[in-house]
Amino acid sequence: MKKTILLLNSLMIVGILTVSCDNDNGPDCPDALTGALSEVETAFTGNWNLKSIVADKEIDLTDDNVENPSTDIFAQNSDCQNDLAYNFENNRNYTLKQGLNVTDCQDLEARGTWALNGGLLTFVTNCSSDYTAIEINEDDTEFSYTSNLRFKDVNNALIDSKVIFTYEKNIP
Incomplete structure (x- = not known):
């Protein structure tokens, strides 16, 4: 359950949760991001692994x-929860995967397109378009x-905290 909560929090942060709409990329759905990559985007392509989560x-x-x-949320997570990685491709496609490198984990994956402009990472996935300011x-x-997240601690207390994902x- 905790693994699912972390992935869902990660997915919500970058806004790639499925929303209700037509699957045919109809008028209510944003178009996939296309076009040549900028120099900054070209340098950004590749695989990125979750390194830390600090509240x-x-x-x-x-x-x-x-x-x-x-405050070290990463240290409190299981190896499966921390096995989270983005792959930003040079054709503007990306994947966010969890549980692929650690054995006995449930593999979860999200796909879409991406763009990076002025520190703003844009995602188009599952009929939604979302923006995340990155450094x-x-x-x-x-x-x-x-991101601001709400956690339930071991005593069932709800704690709101500002969290930095790195x-x-x-x-290669």
Whole structure:
């Protein structure tokens, strides 16, 4: 269940949840993103793995009978939850996959098209178009974005927290 919550939170952050509309890319659905990549987009293509998830408030998500709240959400997740990766292709297609590199995980995947302009990452997926402000480090090896999320801790308390997701580029 927790794995699904993390993926859903990740999917909601980048806005790639399925919404109700025609599947034929009809008038209510945005067109797929197309066109040549800019120089910045070309440098951005490739595989990016989730590296860290840091909250601004301490939260205890581990049901281990120990009071050990932490801002390091990544450390509290299972390997399956943290096995989350984007692949941004040079034809503007992308995939977001979870659970493909760790054994005994449920494989989950979302597909669509993408664009990057002025630090704004645009996704068109499942009849929706969404935008996420990202920051890319100076050597183009990490990007991060911030989202406000609500967590339920081990004591069933709801905690609202600002969360930073960081992805690291796989350099071949």
